Amino acid sequence: MNTNVEQSNIPSFIDPHEVGAWGMYLRQVDRTAPYLGSLTRWADTLRHPKRILIVDIPIRLDNGTVTHFEGYRVQHNVSRGPGKGGVRFHPQVSLPEVMALAAWMSTKCAVVNLPFGGAKGGVRIDPRKYSMAELERVTRRYTSEIIQVIGPEQDIPAPDVNTNAQVMSWMMDTYSISKGYSVKAAVTGKPVALGGSLGRVEATGRGIYVIATEAVKTFGMQLKGARIAIQGFGNVGGTAARLFQEAGAKVIAIYDQTGIVYDEQGLDVKALLNYAHEHGGGVKGAPGVTTLKPKEFWSLKTDILIPAALEGQITKDNAGLIRAKLVIEGANGPTTPEADDVLAENGIPVVPDVLANAGGVTVSYFEWVQDLESFFWDENTINHRLEDVMRSAYKAVTQSAAEHHVSLRTAAFILGCTRILEAREVRGLYP
Numbered sequence: 001m002n003t004n005v006e007q008s009n010i011p012s013f014i015d016p017h018e019v020g021a022w023g024m025y026l027r028q029v030d031r032t033a034p035y036l037g038s039l040t041r042w043a044d045t046l047r048h049p050k051r052i053l054i055v056d057i058p059i060r061l062d063n064g065t066v067t068h069f070e071g072y073r074v075q076h077n078v079s080r081g082p083g084k085g086g087v088r089f090h091p092q093v094s095l096p097e098v099m100a101l102a103a104w105m106s107t108k109c110a111v112v113n114l115p116f117g118g119a120k121g122g123v124r125i126d127p128r129k130y131s132m133a134e135l136e137r138v139t140r141r142y143t144s145e146i147i148q149v150i151g152p153e154q155d156i157p158a159p160d161v162n163t164n165a166q167v168m169s170w171m172m173d174t175y176s177i178s179k180g181y182s183v184k185a186a187v188t189g190k191p192v193a194l195g196g197s198l199g200r201v202e203a204t205g206r207g208i209y210v211i212a213t214e215a216v217k218t219f220g221m222q223l224k225g226a227r228i229a230i231q232g233f234g235n236v237g238g239t240a241a242r243l244f245q246e247a248g249a250k251v252i253a254i255y256d257q258t259g260i261v262y263d264e265q266g267l268d269v270k271a272l273l274n275y276a277h278e279h280g281g282g283v284k285g286a287p288g289v290t291t292l293k294p295k296e297f298w299s300l301k302t303d304i305l306i307p308a309a310l311e312g313q314i315t316k317d318n319a320g321l322i323r324a325k326l327v328i329e330g331a332n333g334p335t336t337p338e339a340d341d342v343l344a345e346n347g348i349p350v351v352p353d354v355l356a357n358a359g360g361v362t363v364s365y366f367e368w369v370q371d372l373e374s375f376f377w378d379e380n381t382i383n384h385r386l387e388d389v390m391r392s393a394y395k396a397v398t399q400s401a402a403e404h405h406v407s408l409r410t411a412a413f414i415l416g417c418t419r420i421l422e423a424r425e426v427r428g429l430y431p
Helices: 020-035 037-047 095-111 132-149 165-179 203-218 235-246 269-278 294-298 337-345 359-373 379-404 408-427
Strands: 051-060 066-077 083-090 117-124 155-159 227-231 250-256 259-262 304-307 326-328
Touching (some): 020 095, 020 408, 037 408, 051 095, 051 132, 066 095, 066 132, 083 132, 095 117, 095 359, 095 379, 117 155, 132 165, 155 359, 203 235, 203 304, 203 326, 203 359, 227 235, 250 269, 250 294, 259 294, 359 379, 379 408
Parallel strands (some): 083 155, 227 304, 304 326
Antiparallel strands (some): 051 066, 066 117
């Protein structure tokens, strides 16, 4: 644990030496607090999640034995509206991680001015080791265990790492069965057949692309011909890579969980996406490309670097290797505060996660609205409205950065935290 994280901001049931991502978030809030003016009196609201639910998930495996998994749902702040946030299935899911992800969601929703608070969920499981039937049982039992804290007006789950539209279908169905009727707005990221939104799968990657088109103008760059390296090649990284290539940029390196592929002249993104789809979702073994080691990836001379995998990928140990002109965060929390400082010292600006990857939650908001109204929009309308939201948020963050003479991350936190705490202040305390 970093010594400058106050013990009082760590729940007593969390090992202070394993605070992880929550410690990162707390340090980001500490850097923001001096700019909050009179709202500073409410700043501890940001450091204390509203609700933490830890649940046991017992299921019967296909072989007849019973096993248990641990699940979480954290609602960080709901002053501005119902909680919103994904559910991830991962063997390293932990409570501090889910707390941080929920807090980043609070900030993100406020930055792009959506009427949501922040929430997040997770189950500590390696989904690769279980059958679809077993994963369905895990999903349905998890949903039933957290059902008292979720719903269209309370907290709306969505897909995240290792979950997808099918998992959301199971969650929506389980919730609906408990109510006795279909509740489409209970979750987002569903298939279109169940009230999902067109454009949702590509939304986060498209949002990153839109932010990139604005950021290159700010920093005197051009997207056409730009050299881009991306960590992550799922819905987020894969969509962004395709859009960048279509815009004339060169995606020279892709780094996913199976390996790293590189081509100085630019990878054929569509061919690589097809290869990954046909070979279990990874780029390892793709023909006609060079392979790299992680250290070589981070030290590539690029115009734009996009970490779009998991949190904590750019640290003080590898930040000094980075030679990109611009970092755009596709993942949540990929850069530690110490790495932020290194990048700043080296003159490398970072467009933060709470702005850059907000496309997903923005279209999730659109899906929620469409479900509540039972009126659905065409994909062009959705993409156009997404672009408007992202560009407006980018403009607001850059104005905040110029006003306060701070980094884009601190500027985004000033904007988001101010909106959260303004809502907290006018609502007051009860009783």
